[in-house]
Amino acid sequence: MKRIVTLALMVVLALSLAAPALAETTLEKINRTGVLTIGTRTGSPPFAYINKNNEWVGFTIDLVDQAVKPALDKKLGKSIKVEKKESTPPTRIPLLSSNAVDLIAGTMTDTPERRQSVDFSITFFLTGAQFLVKKGSPIKSIDDIGGKRIAAQQGSTNAKIIREKVPTAQLREFPDQPSAFQALLQGQVDAYTNDGIQLYGLKAKSPNPEQWDVVGDFYSREPYGMAMRKGEEDFKQVVDSGLKQALESGKYFELYEKWFGPKGEVPYPMTAEVKKFLMSQVGK
């Protein structure tokens, strides 16, 4: 018995000694390891995906490399390496809280609920939910989906809104975009709903883009932000300053043109309203 008590005390002591090491802030961690680990996507063109040459690329990844990384380099006074890990809607917050990644940079919508668990950078993209359907489908907007089978992504904001607004729609939630699209392709579902820009991306990447239509007005507002662990003001400030700097210098719009311009992966012209909103974040 005595031996067990001693052992238990030793374990407690060991844990309490280990604790200060765990309390390291994100900036300290990046400074110590020289690595910024981001959680991003492999199948969300053009934000983050694996391209034909088997490279992990995308708009969000470029933003991290060319806006966030320079700000971090400057702050820490050395060149930081960016490492990428796959993160999906259900895994991204747990990945952050377990310290497996330092920054979620993919297609994560900034919502009030999520803000209770993580902090968000300024908004780096603004879109809204729409529907992807086969050309000629009777579904034209959210008003037509009652009783229909609608695919959505598990853990996304869209599914939540559909459930609240159109409870009669039969939701089918898939863990990732490829399986939801496969279900649409084969007719298991009548439409697939996601953020408009993602649907345009999916359509552009599909074997027969002319077969598909993206329909409906935005039935939700989806501001994308980069997420980080809560309460790390100094890290958030560095990320924000990098993004703001990119907006002010025009770097952001250069990258936007590269991915969403007429010759980009997914042509998606920026509306004046969106541009105004983005610039309002840097006080312009």
Add this chain to the structure above:
Amino acid sequence: MNYRFNWSVLWSGQSGHWLLQGLLTTLEISALAWVLAVFLGILSGALRTAPFRPLRALATFYVEFFRNVPLLVWMFFWYFGVPPLLPRGVQDWLFGHGLEFWAAMVALGVYHGARFSEVIRSGIQSIPRTQFEASMAMGLTTFQAYRLVILPIAIRLIVPPATNESLNLLKNSSVALTISVAELTFQTRQIETYTAKAIEALTAGTLIYLVLCVSIATVMTRLERRFAIPGMIARVGAG
């Protein structure tokens, strides 16, 4: 870790309702798949020991084919692979009648049937050959010998590994979420979506699975004792 726990997300709002619904779907799919798996398992397990080569070959093919491909692949196979082979009218009917659930049930049942089969076969092969020969000598046909002598003993012998297999089946039902079946794990993720409280939601799911599995294991142990043939297994006889 600067994570603020908020356990009330598990009973506020619709969370309780979702968890219950997920639990029911998990039980439903597991129970149906279990019946299918046990049926296929006993059938193919018995056939693998049958004194007739083509039947043995058929059963061996079933077992090796289905147990050596990951369950996830089988889920996709039954959900995405099978419907296009059917006539359009049948497809539409299936799509409108909960194909997800049935595809997942069949995937789970057929996959675990192959695994049950091995358990049953090992049970049958642990029975001394003389039992079979004695049955024959008493004038039973092969079918009668299996039904009246071999299987009743084998099934008693394999309760512990079969319990293990059943628990695996129950836990593997969570893979069904990949084809959009709203079972327990799916619902815990749903709670996470609504509340952004992943650790709380996963803890609830973990506890429910744990309680379920421990209860099943307890019931199976009782059954094992209740139906034991005195003298067959010393340990059980003593209990």
